[in-house]
Amino acid sequence: MSTDCLFCRIVAGDIPATVVHETPTTVAFRDINPVAPTHVLVVPRSHYENAAALAAGEPGTAADLLTSARAVAEAEGIDGYRLVFNTGADAGQTVFHAHLHVIGGTTMGWPA
Numbered sequence: 375m376s377t378d379c380l381f382c383r384i385v386a387g388d389i390p391a392t393v394v395h396e397t398p399t400t401v402a403f404r405d406i407n408p409v410a411p412t413h414v415l416v417v418p419r420s421h422y423e424n425a426a427a428l429a430a431g432e433p434g435t436a437a438d439l440l441t442s443a444r445a446v447a448e449a450e451g452i453d454g455y456r457l458v459f460n461t462g463a464d465a466g467q468t469v470f471h472a473h474l475h476v477i478g479g480t481t482m483g484w485p486a
Contacts, residue, residue, distance in 0.1 A: 397442055402415065
């Protein structure tokens with residue numbers, strides 16, 4: 375855990391969040407700035423800077439994020455949804471703890 379990492383502090387329970395799903399390796403909580411009716415972040419309990427680092431360090435946990443994302447979508451009752459990893463500042467990553475966005479509940483275009 376990184377004490378200066380927002381998502382590590384949410385995982386530890388130091389910062390409140392609306393948790394919608396948990397597993398031994400992941401925590402899923404609602405995004406505070408949603409872009410769709412369903413916008414949930416799925417994060418690993420362990421700290422990795424981004425999705426690439428997570429895949430290299432804990433490939434099983436990286437797969438667990440996808441399994442948790444499916445569980446979130448099912449619980450939300452959405453059939454079509456988008457999964458987004460932003461890896462690095464140039465891609466729009468602002469919190470440097472690997473996380474997967476589960477976005478749905480509305481018809482979406484591409485690339486927006």
